[in-house]
Amino acid sequence: MKTQLALPITKVQNSRLPEIDFSNLVFGRTISDHMFVADYKDGEWSDLRIEPYGPLSLNPANATLHYGQSIFEGMKAYRNDDGKILVFRAEANWRRLNESAERMCMPELPEEIFMEGLTQLIDLDRDWVPSAKGASLYVRPYMFATDDYIGVKPSETYKFIIFTCPVGNYYSKPVSVKVETKFTRANEGGTGAAKTAGNYAASLYPALQAQKAGYDQLLWTDGKSHSKIEESGTMNVMFKINGKLITAPTNTGTILKGITRDSVIQLAKEWNDPLEERFLTVSELETALIDGTLDEAFGTGTAATIAHIQRINVNGKDYILPAKSEDAFSYRVLAELDGIKYGHAADQHGWIISI
Known part of the structure; x- marks a missing residue:
């Protein structure tokens, strides 16, 4: 022992x-x-x-x-x-x-x-x-x-x-987000993948401007072209388009390797939900919002666990996502994670330490 x-x-x-x-x-x-x-x-x-x-x-x-x-x-x-x-x-x-x-x-x-x-x-x-x-x-x-x-x-x-x-x-209701295409959270070669204080300091000013405009968080885009969605202010972000989950990869050094993100990906694979770890472009997101193929959008993080996104601003226009039933992926995965965390579901991954 x-x-x-x-x-x-x-x-x-x-x-x-x-x-x-x-x-x-x-x-x-x-x-x-x-x-x-x-x-x-x-x-x-x-x-x-x-x-x-x-x-x-x-x-x-x-x-x-x-x-x-x-x-x-x-x-x-x-x-x-x-x-x-x-x-x-x-x-x-x-x-x-x-x-x-x-x-x-x-x-x-x-x-x-x-x-x-x-x-x-x-x-x-x-x-x-x-x-x-x-x-x-x-x-x-x-x-x-x-x-x-x-x-x-x-x-x-x-x-x-x-x-x-x-x-x-952390969030008492679904959140509103704005796609940020001017300011940059991280660039390749920088410290974006590290959970270091400076990353958050750099995000405060643009996040504050978004909050003043009525949004809870930003959707950060890549620092080179501002054409690809990376993550949100306090969480990684996932989109379900035409039945397929899409989330940004973490191999560029610009995105935090979220532990909740990793947990969601593991569960999605076990449930055989279609998943792509790739960058979603801003134009893809806008098209999916216009034609109604964006099924769900949500953030993943320790503080929020699963934060459902209700409103997305792209290129100055707001889009409202319709409410989802409890059998939607984001609700199912939230229920599974909460079940594991509170001891109501079996911990089959060795994720829990009991004290």
Whole structure:
């Protein structure tokens, strides 16, 4: 039997849990009592511990504040009917974190540190995992540079932290999106495939303009020609046209390798649903909207799981997608994923860690 890492644990003196209104959770605003912390220096990870969640002390010359050497992950834990906590695809998040770390010249994080920090933290704060339908515990692992040095070079020291947030649904209704053909999220050779802070900073301004115009998210297009759909602001995106699922490939280095995306693709293949991993062009999308062959459009991501798209703006014109029945693919796959995550369906893929 594998030996558990002996993590020093400093508990909060007074939990904030009694103050929390679990019926009114704003996504990302309510933070649980504790966090897992590890420091990297002299070529190794050390000083692993769990401590009360609280402010960090940073030097004004901190490298991350100046040069953006920061990566993160997003994952969720769920409470099943027996009170056990189920964590979805943690190993995939650990692998992707290290892929981002390599691209950003950051040290690899050993699997044991990631998994032990994650599971022991969630176990300690297990009462923070909501039990309401659609609610979950959002988990944020992240790593950032800690050198106090003003110079453009990779840091020699880093901090890795995991904290958690009880959350409700990210989207309470179907979303509206706008195809973006001016601004660019990522170009080939850039950091688009890494889950790094700078990618999101670059997207804020165009996303804000879209929100001011009444849209929830953008549909980003490729940086060279703005003719191919890549992904949305907080999620990968899929379209079902003439009965066939179409989603952008992730081998260009411009698109995040979404774990929910991967899960949906695996299920689609098992169900023998026609699927193409290719770029959908803006003109194809517009034609499908005009002639009515776009059956479904939806986003896939940890926060949203499956976000149904109701309105799409292409070249300045809005198109409204008709409502779908619960036997539509996006509803079926959402039900299957939720069933696995909440323990109502068999986990045939080894996606779940039980705590």
